[in-house]
Amino acid sequence: MSTSASEISARIVEAVMAQKLAPGSRLGEQPLAMLFDCSRTIVREALTRLAARGIVTVSARRGWFVIEPSQDEAREAFEARRVIELGLIRSTGSTGKIDKAALRQLKTHLQREKAALKESDVGNRSFLLGDFHVCLAECLGNTLLADTLRDFTARTTLIAMLYQSTHDAVQSCEDHVQIVAALERGDHAAAEALMASHIGTVQSALRVQAPTDPLAQLRDALAPLQQKSAAARPARRKATTPSPDDTDSSTYLGALL
Amino acid sequence: MSTSASEISARIVEAVMAQKLAPGSRLGEQPLAMLFDCSRTIVREALTRLAARGIVTVSARRGWFVIEPSQDEAREAFEARRVIELGLIRSTGSTGKIDKAALRQLKTHLQREKAALKESDVGNRSFLLGDFHVCLAECLGNTLLADTLRDFTARTTLIAMLYQSTHDAVQSCEDHVQIVAALERGDHAAAEALMASHIGTVQSALRVQAPTDPLAQLRDALAPLQQKSAAARPARRKATTPSPDDTDSSTYLGALL
Protein backbone atom coordinates (compact mmCIF):
# COMPACT_ATOMS: atom_id res chain seq x y z
CA MET A 1 0.00 0.00 0.00
CA SER A 2 1.09 3.55 -0.49
CA THR A 3 2.87 5.57 2.15
CA SER A 4 2.89 9.26 3.02
CA ALA A 5 5.91 11.50 2.81
CA SER A 6 6.06 12.01 6.56
CA GLU A 7 6.09 8.29 7.18
CA ILE A 8 8.89 7.83 4.71
CA SER A 9 11.01 10.54 6.24
CA ALA A 10 10.33 9.23 9.73
CA ARG A 11 11.40 5.77 8.66
CA ILE A 12 14.59 7.07 7.18
CA VAL A 13 15.44 9.00 10.33
CA GLU A 14 14.75 5.91 12.41
CA ALA A 15 16.96 3.84 10.15
CA VAL A 16 19.73 6.37 10.57
CA MET A 17 19.38 6.42 14.34
CA ALA A 18 19.38 2.62 14.33
CA GLN A 19 22.62 2.68 12.34
CA LYS A 20 20.89 0.83 9.56
CA LEU A 21 21.72 3.54 7.09
CA ALA A 22 25.37 4.47 7.00
CA PRO A 23 26.70 7.90 6.02
CA GLY A 24 26.93 8.13 2.26
CA SER A 25 24.19 5.58 1.65
CA ARG A 26 22.43 6.13 -1.61
CA LEU A 27 18.72 6.87 -1.45
CA GLY A 28 17.45 6.49 -4.97
CA GLU A 29 14.06 8.02 -5.68
CA GLN A 30 12.82 5.20 -7.85
CA PRO A 31 13.80 2.35 -5.52
CA LEU A 32 12.25 4.14 -2.58
CA ALA A 33 9.11 4.79 -4.58
CA MET A 34 8.85 1.10 -5.34
CA LEU A 35 9.57 0.09 -1.77
CA PHE A 36 6.92 2.38 -0.34
CA ASP A 37 4.58 1.89 -3.25
CA CYS A 38 4.15 5.50 -4.18
CA SER A 39 5.32 7.87 -6.85
CA ARG A 40 8.64 9.63 -7.00
CA THR A 41 6.83 12.83 -6.09
CA ILE A 42 6.13 11.61 -2.59
CA VAL A 43 9.62 10.30 -2.13
CA ARG A 44 11.05 13.58 -3.32
CA GLU A 45 8.94 15.43 -0.81
CA ALA A 46 10.21 13.24 2.00
CA LEU A 47 13.81 13.62 0.89
CA THR A 48 13.42 17.36 0.47
CA ARG A 49 12.20 17.66 4.03
CA LEU A 50 15.10 15.55 5.27
CA ALA A 51 17.50 17.72 3.33
CA ALA A 52 16.07 20.78 5.10
CA ARG A 53 16.72 19.00 8.37
CA GLY A 54 20.28 18.23 7.41
CA ILE A 55 19.97 14.45 7.30
CA VAL A 56 20.43 13.88 3.59
CA THR A 57 21.92 15.78 0.69
CA VAL A 58 21.27 15.76 -2.97
CA SER A 59 24.00 15.98 -5.55
CA ALA A 60 22.51 17.34 -8.73
CA ARG A 61 21.53 14.58 -11.12
CA ARG A 62 23.69 12.11 -9.23
CA GLY A 63 21.49 11.11 -6.39
CA TRP A 64 20.39 11.54 -2.79
CA PHE A 65 22.75 10.44 -0.07
CA VAL A 66 22.79 10.26 3.67
CA ILE A 67 25.12 13.02 4.83
CA GLU A 68 28.74 12.39 5.68
CA PRO A 69 29.61 15.00 8.28
CA SER A 70 33.06 16.50 8.08
CA GLN A 71 35.18 16.73 11.20
CA ASP A 72 34.19 20.34 11.56
CA GLU A 73 30.52 19.49 11.28
CA ALA A 74 31.06 16.73 13.80
CA ARG A 75 32.49 19.19 16.26
CA GLU A 76 29.62 21.57 15.71
CA ALA A 77 27.06 18.84 16.14
CA PHE A 78 28.45 17.77 19.50
CA GLU A 79 28.77 21.35 20.62
CA ALA A 80 25.19 22.00 19.58
CA ARG A 81 23.95 19.03 21.52
CA ARG A 82 25.93 20.07 24.55
CA VAL A 83 24.52 23.58 24.40
CA ILE A 84 20.95 22.43 24.02
CA GLU A 85 20.91 19.54 26.45
CA LEU A 86 22.85 21.23 29.20
CA GLY A 87 20.89 24.42 28.75
CA LEU A 88 17.64 22.55 28.87
CA ILE A 89 18.53 20.80 32.10
CA ARG A 90 19.77 24.03 33.61
CA SER A 91 16.78 26.11 32.62
CA THR A 92 14.40 23.48 33.93
CA GLY A 93 16.19 23.53 37.25
CA SER A 94 14.99 26.97 38.14
CA THR A 95 11.37 26.25 37.34
CA GLY A 96 11.06 23.56 39.97
CA LYS A 97 10.97 19.80 39.99
CA ILE A 98 10.48 17.59 37.01
CA ASP A 99 6.98 16.44 36.17
CA LYS A 100 5.89 13.10 37.60
CA ALA A 101 4.40 11.70 34.40
CA ALA A 102 7.51 12.75 32.54
CA LEU A 103 9.69 10.97 35.04
CA ARG A 104 7.71 7.80 34.60
CA GLN A 105 8.10 8.05 30.88
CA LEU A 106 11.83 8.45 31.22
CA LYS A 107 12.05 5.41 33.45
CA THR A 108 10.06 3.36 30.99
CA HIS A 109 12.53 4.42 28.36
CA LEU A 110 15.42 3.30 30.54
CA GLN A 111 13.77 -0.09 30.93
CA ARG A 112 13.55 -0.44 27.20
CA GLU A 113 17.18 0.50 26.88
CA LYS A 114 18.18 -2.19 29.31
CA ALA A 115 16.04 -4.74 27.53
CA ALA A 116 17.62 -3.84 24.23
CA LEU A 117 21.07 -4.28 25.74
CA LYS A 118 20.29 -7.84 26.70
CA GLU A 119 19.00 -8.75 23.31
CA SER A 120 21.42 -8.49 20.46
CA ASP A 121 19.32 -6.15 18.37
CA VAL A 122 22.01 -3.61 17.64
CA GLY A 123 19.63 -1.44 15.66
CA ASN A 124 17.06 -1.03 18.36
CA ARG A 125 19.79 -0.50 20.91
CA SER A 126 21.35 2.30 18.96
CA PHE A 127 18.00 3.90 18.31
CA LEU A 128 16.98 3.88 21.95
CA LEU A 129 20.29 5.25 23.15
CA GLY A 130 19.85 8.20 20.85
CA ASP A 131 16.14 8.57 21.41
CA PHE A 132 16.75 8.97 25.13
CA HIS A 133 18.00 12.46 24.56
CA VAL A 134 14.99 13.37 22.44
CA CYS A 135 12.73 11.89 25.06
CA LEU A 136 14.46 13.88 27.76
CA ALA A 137 13.95 17.12 25.90
CA GLU A 138 10.29 16.30 25.45
CA CYS A 139 9.94 15.52 29.12
CA LEU A 140 11.57 18.79 30.03
CA GLY A 141 8.72 20.44 28.22
CA ASN A 142 10.08 21.74 24.98
CA THR A 143 8.96 19.94 21.85
CA LEU A 144 10.65 22.50 19.64
CA LEU A 145 14.04 21.70 21.09
CA ALA A 146 13.17 18.03 21.17
CA ASP A 147 12.59 18.03 17.42
CA THR A 148 15.80 19.93 16.87
CA LEU A 149 17.62 17.52 19.08
CA ARG A 150 16.28 14.58 17.11
CA ASP A 151 18.01 15.87 14.01
CA PHE A 152 21.20 16.57 15.88
CA THR A 153 21.16 13.15 17.47
CA ALA A 154 20.69 11.49 14.10
CA ARG A 155 23.62 13.56 12.98
CA THR A 156 25.86 12.43 15.80
CA THR A 157 24.82 8.84 15.16
CA LEU A 158 26.05 9.23 11.61
CA ILE A 159 29.24 10.79 12.91
CA ALA A 160 29.74 7.84 15.20
CA MET A 161 29.38 5.47 12.27
CA LEU A 162 31.64 7.52 10.05
CA TYR A 163 34.39 7.89 12.58
CA GLN A 164 34.09 4.37 13.88
CA SER A 165 33.02 5.17 17.38
CA THR A 166 34.17 2.74 19.99
CA HIS A 167 31.73 3.93 22.57
CA ASP A 168 30.21 1.42 24.92
CA ALA A 169 26.45 0.97 24.87
CA VAL A 170 26.32 -0.39 28.41
CA GLN A 171 28.22 2.62 29.68
CA SER A 172 25.85 4.98 27.86
CA CYS A 173 22.82 3.34 29.36
CA GLU A 174 24.29 3.62 32.83
CA ASP A 175 24.97 7.27 32.22
CA HIS A 176 21.35 7.72 31.25
CA VAL A 177 20.20 6.01 34.43
CA GLN A 178 22.32 8.29 36.54
CA ILE A 179 21.10 11.38 34.75
CA VAL A 180 17.49 10.44 35.33
CA ALA A 181 18.27 9.65 38.96
CA ALA A 182 19.81 13.08 39.42
CA LEU A 183 16.78 14.71 37.85
CA GLU A 184 14.49 12.72 40.07
CA ARG A 185 16.10 13.93 43.24
CA GLY A 186 16.00 17.45 41.84
CA ASP A 187 19.75 17.79 41.63
CA HIS A 188 19.92 19.62 38.35
CA ALA A 189 23.52 20.65 38.79
CA ALA A 190 24.53 17.02 39.03
CA ALA A 191 22.35 16.12 36.07
CA GLU A 192 24.01 18.79 34.02
CA ALA A 193 27.47 17.64 34.97
CA LEU A 194 26.60 14.03 34.24
CA MET A 195 25.18 14.93 30.87
CA ALA A 196 28.26 16.97 30.03
CA SER A 197 30.51 14.09 30.85
CA HIS A 198 28.24 11.66 29.02
CA ILE A 199 28.34 13.64 25.79
CA GLY A 200 32.05 14.16 26.25
CA THR A 201 32.56 10.42 26.55
CA VAL A 202 30.62 9.69 23.41
CA GLN A 203 32.46 12.38 21.51
CA SER A 204 35.91 11.30 22.61
CA ALA A 205 35.14 7.73 21.58
CA LEU A 206 35.44 8.86 17.98
CA ARG A 207 38.45 7.72 16.09
CA VAL A 208 39.74 10.75 14.33
CA GLN A 209 42.13 9.77 11.62
CA ALA A 210 44.94 12.08 10.70
CA PRO A 211 43.57 14.46 8.11
CA THR A 212 46.97 14.64 6.46
CA ASP A 213 46.65 11.26 4.82
CA PRO A 214 43.47 10.85 2.79
CA LEU A 215 44.33 7.22 2.15
CA ALA A 216 44.43 6.23 5.80
CA GLN A 217 40.86 5.06 5.79
CA LEU A 218 41.29 3.02 2.64
CA ARG A 219 44.57 1.56 3.84
CA ASP A 220 42.92 0.57 7.07
CA ALA A 221 39.98 -0.99 5.31
CA LEU A 222 42.10 -2.92 2.82
CA ALA A 223 44.76 -4.06 5.24
CA PRO A 224 45.75 -7.77 5.05
CA LEU A 225 43.32 -8.45 7.90
CA GLN A 226 44.20 -11.61 9.80
CA GLN A 227 40.62 -12.90 10.01
CA LYS A 228 39.95 -11.87 13.59
CA SER A 229 37.28 -14.46 14.22
CA ALA A 230 35.41 -16.85 12.03
CA ALA A 231 32.23 -16.37 13.98
CA ALA A 232 32.35 -12.64 13.46
CA ARG A 233 32.18 -13.06 9.72
CA PRO A 234 28.51 -12.52 9.01
CA ALA A 235 28.51 -9.30 10.99
CA ARG A 236 26.85 -6.17 9.66
CA ARG A 237 29.03 -4.62 7.06
CA LYS A 238 29.83 -1.04 7.95
CA ALA A 239 30.12 1.20 4.95
CA THR A 240 32.94 3.36 6.14
CA THR A 241 34.04 4.15 2.62
CA PRO A 242 32.46 7.27 1.14
CA SER A 243 29.80 5.51 -0.87
CA PRO A 244 31.06 3.16 -3.57
CA ASP A 245 30.04 0.44 -1.18
CA ASP A 246 26.86 0.08 -3.19
CA THR A 247 25.17 -3.21 -2.86
CA ASP A 248 22.83 -3.91 -5.71
CA SER A 249 19.91 -1.58 -5.79
CA SER A 250 17.35 -3.98 -4.39
CA THR A 251 19.30 -4.94 -1.28
CA TYR A 252 20.18 -1.78 0.59
CA LEU A 253 16.60 -0.78 1.11
CA GLY A 254 16.19 -3.62 3.54
CA ALA A 255 17.42 -1.24 6.19
CA LEU A 256 14.19 0.65 6.04
CA LEU A 257 11.92 -2.30 6.67
CA MET B 1 13.28 35.18 -14.95
CA SER B 2 12.88 31.95 -13.06
CA THR B 3 14.00 31.46 -9.49
CA SER B 4 15.30 28.49 -7.55
CA ALA B 5 13.54 26.94 -4.59
CA SER B 6 16.25 28.00 -2.15
CA GLU B 7 15.99 31.60 -3.25
CA ILE B 8 12.25 31.54 -2.79
CA SER B 9 12.44 30.09 0.68
CA ALA B 10 15.19 32.51 1.63
CA ARG B 11 13.07 35.41 0.45
CA ILE B 12 10.12 34.23 2.45
CA VAL B 13 12.18 33.88 5.59
CA GLU B 14 13.57 37.36 5.06
CA ALA B 15 10.09 38.72 4.57
CA VAL B 16 9.02 37.12 7.82
CA MET B 17 11.98 38.50 9.71
CA ALA B 18 11.28 41.92 8.22
CA GLN B 19 7.71 41.65 9.47
CA LYS B 20 6.50 41.92 5.91
CA LEU B 21 4.65 38.66 6.18
CA ALA B 22 2.31 38.42 9.13
CA PRO B 23 1.35 35.18 10.88
CA GLY B 24 -1.46 33.53 8.99
CA SER B 25 -0.55 35.10 5.67
CA ARG B 26 -1.64 33.00 2.77
CA LEU B 27 1.08 31.74 0.46
CA GLY B 28 -0.68 30.44 -2.61
CA GLU B 29 1.32 28.18 -4.86
CA GLN B 30 0.05 29.62 -8.10
CA PRO B 31 0.57 33.30 -7.19
CA LEU B 32 4.08 32.56 -5.94
CA ALA B 33 4.82 30.61 -9.08
CA MET B 34 3.75 33.58 -11.17
CA LEU B 35 5.68 36.03 -9.01
CA PHE B 36 8.90 34.06 -9.24
CA ASP B 37 8.25 32.93 -12.78
CA CYS B 38 8.53 29.24 -12.19
CA SER B 39 6.27 26.25 -11.93
CA ARG B 40 4.30 25.23 -8.88
CA THR B 41 6.74 22.37 -8.42
CA ILE B 42 9.53 24.73 -7.44
CA VAL B 43 7.28 26.76 -5.17
CA ARG B 44 6.08 23.59 -3.48
CA GLU B 45 9.64 22.52 -2.89
CA ALA B 46 10.41 25.83 -1.23
CA LEU B 47 7.29 25.71 0.89
CA THR B 48 7.93 22.10 1.84
CA ARG B 49 11.36 23.02 3.09
CA LEU B 50 9.96 25.92 5.06
CA ALA B 51 7.36 23.63 6.55
CA ALA B 52 10.15 21.31 7.72
CA ARG B 53 11.76 24.34 9.34
CA GLY B 54 8.54 25.27 11.06
CA ILE B 55 7.99 28.59 9.30
CA VAL B 56 4.89 27.72 7.30
CA THR B 57 2.15 25.12 7.47
CA VAL B 58 -0.08 23.58 4.91
CA SER B 59 -3.72 22.89 5.46
CA ALA B 60 -4.76 20.17 3.07
CA ARG B 61 -6.33 21.57 -0.07
CA ARG B 62 -6.87 24.88 1.66
CA GLY B 63 -3.54 26.50 1.31
CA TRP B 64 -0.13 27.30 2.73
CA PHE B 65 0.07 29.80 5.56
CA VAL B 66 2.72 31.45 7.64
CA ILE B 67 2.51 29.82 11.06
CA GLU B 68 0.57 31.38 13.91
CA PRO B 69 2.36 30.21 17.05
CA SER B 70 0.19 29.39 20.02
CA GLN B 71 1.06 30.79 23.41
CA ASP B 72 2.66 27.50 24.29
CA GLU B 73 4.73 27.52 21.17
CA ALA B 74 5.69 31.10 21.91
CA ARG B 75 6.95 30.10 25.33
CA GLU B 76 8.91 27.21 23.84
CA ALA B 77 10.43 29.40 21.17
CA PHE B 78 11.73 31.93 23.65
CA GLU B 79 12.97 29.20 25.93
CA ALA B 80 14.73 27.57 23.00
CA ARG B 81 16.41 30.80 22.05
CA ARG B 82 17.49 31.40 25.61
CA VAL B 83 18.95 27.92 25.87
CA ILE B 84 20.85 28.18 22.63
CA GLU B 85 22.10 31.71 22.85
CA LEU B 86 23.10 31.63 26.48
CA GLY B 87 24.66 28.22 26.04
CA LEU B 88 26.57 29.39 23.03
CA ILE B 89 28.00 32.39 24.83
CA ARG B 90 28.85 30.30 27.85
CA SER B 91 30.51 27.48 25.95
CA THR B 92 32.56 29.93 23.94
CA GLY B 93 33.79 31.52 27.13
CA SER B 94 35.85 28.54 28.10
CA THR B 95 37.59 28.26 24.75
CA GLY B 96 39.17 31.69 25.01
CA LYS B 97 38.57 35.06 23.46
CA ILE B 98 36.35 35.78 20.56
CA ASP B 99 37.86 35.84 17.09
CA LYS B 100 39.01 39.20 15.80
CA ALA B 101 37.43 38.96 12.37
CA ALA B 102 34.20 37.82 13.97
CA LEU B 103 34.22 40.81 16.25
CA ARG B 104 34.67 43.13 13.32
CA GLN B 105 31.76 41.51 11.57
CA LEU B 106 29.58 41.98 14.63
CA LYS B 107 30.50 45.63 14.86
CA THR B 108 29.67 46.12 11.22
CA HIS B 109 26.34 44.59 11.93
CA LEU B 110 25.76 46.98 14.81
CA GLN B 111 26.54 49.88 12.51
CA ARG B 112 23.91 48.69 10.10
CA GLU B 113 21.42 48.37 12.91
CA LYS B 114 22.03 51.95 13.96
CA ALA B 115 21.71 53.15 10.40
CA ALA B 116 18.44 51.32 10.01
CA LEU B 117 17.14 52.94 13.19
CA LYS B 118 17.72 56.39 11.77
CA GLU B 119 15.95 55.61 8.57
CA SER B 120 12.33 54.70 8.80
CA ASP B 121 12.64 51.39 7.01
CA VAL B 122 10.78 49.29 9.53
CA GLY B 123 11.31 46.10 7.55
CA ASN B 124 15.07 46.35 7.39
CA ARG B 125 15.20 47.38 11.02
CA SER B 126 13.25 44.37 12.16
CA PHE B 127 15.31 42.07 9.98
CA LEU B 128 18.62 43.36 11.29
CA LEU B 129 17.52 43.18 14.92
CA GLY B 130 16.70 39.51 14.45
CA ASP B 131 19.64 38.76 12.23
CA PHE B 132 22.00 39.99 14.93
CA HIS B 133 21.39 36.84 16.88
CA VAL B 134 22.03 34.64 13.87
CA CYS B 135 25.16 36.59 13.13
CA LEU B 136 26.30 36.18 16.71
CA ALA B 137 25.89 32.43 16.56
CA GLU B 138 27.87 32.33 13.34
CA CYS B 139 30.61 34.41 14.85
CA LEU B 140 30.78 32.13 17.84
CA GLY B 141 31.69 29.39 15.41
CA ASN B 142 28.67 27.19 15.06
CA THR B 143 26.83 27.37 11.76
CA LEU B 144 24.57 24.51 12.73
CA LEU B 145 23.21 26.41 15.69
CA ALA B 146 23.17 29.60 13.66
CA ASP B 147 20.87 28.02 11.12
CA THR B 148 18.66 26.67 13.86
CA LEU B 149 18.60 30.05 15.48
CA ARG B 150 17.54 31.68 12.25
CA ASP B 151 14.40 29.60 12.24
CA PHE B 152 13.73 30.30 15.88
CA THR B 153 14.29 33.99 15.41
CA ALA B 154 11.87 34.08 12.51
CA ARG B 155 9.48 32.30 14.81
CA THR B 156 9.81 34.84 17.60
CA THR B 157 9.39 37.63 15.08
CA LEU B 158 6.07 36.11 14.09
CA ILE B 159 5.16 35.78 17.74
CA ALA B 160 5.95 39.44 18.26
CA MET B 161 3.63 40.33 15.42
CA LEU B 162 0.91 38.03 16.57
CA TYR B 163 0.96 39.19 20.15
CA GLN B 164 1.44 42.82 19.29
CA SER B 165 4.82 43.26 20.82
CA THR B 166 5.52 46.70 22.18
CA HIS B 167 9.23 46.20 22.36
CA ASP B 168 11.49 49.09 21.59
CA ALA B 169 13.87 48.81 18.66
CA VAL B 170 16.26 51.39 20.02
CA GLN B 171 16.48 49.55 23.32
CA SER B 172 17.17 46.27 21.50
CA CYS B 173 19.97 47.80 19.51
CA GLU B 174 21.55 49.20 22.67
CA ASP B 175 21.33 45.77 24.23
CA HIS B 176 23.13 44.34 21.24
CA VAL B 177 25.87 46.93 21.54
CA GLN B 178 26.40 46.10 25.17
CA ILE B 179 26.49 42.39 24.48
CA VAL B 180 29.15 42.81 21.84
CA ALA B 181 31.10 45.08 24.16
CA ALA B 182 31.02 42.46 26.88
CA LEU B 183 32.21 39.83 24.44
CA GLU B 184 34.99 42.09 23.25
CA ARG B 185 36.42 42.53 26.70
CA GLY B 186 36.13 38.77 27.22
CA ASP B 187 33.53 39.06 29.94
CA HIS B 188 31.37 36.16 28.92
CA ALA B 189 29.48 36.05 32.17
CA ALA B 190 28.31 39.60 31.62
CA ALA B 191 27.46 38.85 28.00
CA GLU B 192 25.37 35.93 29.09
CA ALA B 193 23.53 37.97 31.68
CA LEU B 194 22.94 40.79 29.22
CA MET B 195 21.61 38.40 26.64
CA ALA B 196 19.33 36.78 29.17
CA SER B 197 17.89 40.10 30.15
CA HIS B 198 17.62 41.16 26.51
CA ILE B 199 15.59 38.12 25.52
CA GLY B 200 13.54 38.50 28.67
CA THR B 201 12.74 42.08 27.76
CA VAL B 202 11.62 41.15 24.27
CA GLN B 203 9.51 38.30 25.59
CA SER B 204 7.82 40.33 28.28
CA ALA B 205 6.91 42.98 25.74
CA LEU B 206 4.31 40.60 24.38
CA ARG B 207 0.71 41.35 25.06
CA VAL B 208 -0.81 38.14 26.24
CA GLN B 209 -4.57 38.13 26.16
CA ALA B 210 -6.53 36.01 28.59
CA PRO B 211 -6.60 32.47 27.22
CA THR B 212 -9.87 31.69 28.98
CA ASP B 213 -12.05 33.48 26.49
CA PRO B 214 -11.49 32.41 22.89
CA LEU B 215 -13.57 35.37 21.76
CA ALA B 216 -11.47 37.92 23.56
CA GLN B 217 -9.35 38.62 20.54
CA LEU B 218 -12.36 38.98 18.32
CA ARG B 219 -14.21 41.12 20.83
CA ASP B 220 -11.17 43.31 21.19
CA ALA B 221 -10.76 43.63 17.47
CA LEU B 222 -14.43 44.35 16.92
CA ALA B 223 -14.90 46.74 19.82
CA PRO B 224 -16.69 50.03 19.00
CA LEU B 225 -13.25 51.64 18.69
CA GLN B 226 -13.31 55.40 19.24
CA GLN B 227 -10.95 56.21 16.38
CA LYS B 228 -7.79 56.63 18.40
CA SER B 229 -6.03 58.96 16.01
CA ALA B 230 -6.67 60.04 12.49
CA ALA B 231 -2.98 60.24 11.75
CA ALA B 232 -2.46 56.64 12.78
CA ARG B 233 -4.91 55.45 10.17
CA PRO B 234 -2.65 54.48 7.30
CA ALA B 235 -0.43 52.44 9.61
CA ARG B 236 0.58 48.91 8.76
CA ARG B 237 -2.39 46.68 9.22
CA LYS B 238 -1.57 43.92 11.66
CA ALA B 239 -3.34 40.71 10.88
CA THR B 240 -4.09 39.51 14.36
CA THR B 241 -7.12 37.65 13.18
CA PRO B 242 -6.48 34.08 12.12
CA SER B 243 -6.17 34.76 8.43
CA PRO B 244 -9.29 36.15 6.78
CA ASP B 245 -7.30 39.32 6.44
CA ASP B 246 -6.76 38.43 2.80
CA THR B 247 -6.00 41.29 0.56
CA ASP B 248 -6.64 40.50 -3.04
CA SER B 249 -4.34 37.88 -4.42
CA SER B 250 -2.09 40.20 -6.37
CA THR B 251 -1.32 42.54 -3.51
CA TYR B 252 0.06 40.53 -0.66
CA LEU B 253 2.96 39.23 -2.66
CA GLY B 254 4.48 42.67 -2.66
CA ALA B 255 6.02 41.78 0.68
CA LEU B 256 8.40 39.44 -1.05
CA LEU B 257 9.82 41.96 -3.44
Place this chain on the structure above:
DNA sequence: TGCACATATCTTGCATACCAGTTGGCACAA
Protein backbone atom coordinates in the same frame (compact mmCIF):
# COMPACT_ATOMS: atom_id res chain seq x y z
C1' DT C 1 48.28 -2.88 -23.50
C1' DG C 2 46.61 1.57 -22.47
C1' DC C 3 44.17 5.67 -23.43
C1' DA C 4 40.62 8.56 -25.47
C1' DC C 5 36.31 9.17 -27.34
C1' DA C 6 31.58 7.99 -28.38
C1' DT C 7 27.48 6.15 -26.61
C1' DA C 8 24.14 3.89 -23.68
C1' DT C 9 22.06 4.01 -19.37
C1' DC C 10 20.85 5.72 -15.12
C1' DT C 11 19.23 9.48 -12.03
C1' DT C 12 17.43 13.65 -10.85
C1' DG C 13 15.13 18.41 -12.42
C1' DC C 14 11.15 20.42 -13.74
C1' DA C 15 6.74 21.22 -15.86
C1' DT C 16 2.28 19.88 -16.66
C1' DA C 17 -2.01 17.33 -16.54
C1' DC C 18 -5.45 15.59 -13.93
C1' DC C 19 -7.80 14.52 -9.50
C1' DA C 20 -10.13 15.57 -5.20
C1' DG C 21 -11.47 18.32 -1.27
C1' DT C 22 -12.82 23.03 0.29
C1' DT C 23 -15.05 27.23 -0.01
C1' DG C 24 -17.98 30.75 -1.02
C1' DG C 25 -21.71 32.41 -3.78
C1' DC C 26 -26.19 32.07 -5.65
C1' DA C 27 -30.71 30.59 -6.18
C1' DC C 28 -34.69 28.93 -4.23
C1' DA C 29 -37.86 27.94 -0.66
C1' DA C 30 -39.94 28.81 3.85
Place this chain on the structure above:
DNA sequence: TTGTGCCAACTGGTATGCAAGATATGTGCA
Protein backbone atom coordinates in the same frame (compact mmCIF):
# COMPACT_ATOMS: atom_id res chain seq x y z
C1' DT D 1 -36.00 38.35 4.97
C1' DT D 2 -33.71 34.38 6.38
C1' DG D 3 -32.10 29.86 6.07
C1' DT D 4 -30.63 25.94 3.25
C1' DG D 5 -28.72 23.32 -0.25
C1' DC D 6 -26.49 23.05 -4.62
C1' DC D 7 -22.91 24.28 -7.83
C1' DA D 8 -18.84 26.25 -9.66
C1' DA D 9 -14.44 27.99 -9.04
C1' DC D 10 -10.29 27.55 -6.57
C1' DT D 11 -6.41 25.23 -4.21
C1' DG D 12 -3.47 21.86 -3.18
C1' DG D 13 -2.19 16.46 -3.95
C1' DT D 14 -0.23 13.19 -6.89
C1' DA D 15 1.36 10.96 -10.92
C1' DT D 16 3.71 11.05 -15.10
C1' DG D 17 6.44 12.49 -19.01
C1' DC D 18 10.25 14.46 -20.93
C1' DA D 19 14.74 16.87 -20.68
C1' DA D 20 19.37 17.07 -19.38
C1' DG D 21 23.46 15.95 -16.79
C1' DA D 22 26.52 12.35 -14.92
C1' DT D 23 28.39 7.92 -15.01
C1' DA D 24 29.62 3.62 -16.82
C1' DT D 25 30.55 0.88 -20.84
C1' DG D 26 32.52 -0.43 -24.87
C1' DT D 27 35.21 0.33 -28.96
C1' DG D 28 38.87 1.79 -31.81
C1' DC D 29 43.30 3.61 -32.36
C1' DA D 30 48.11 4.36 -31.10
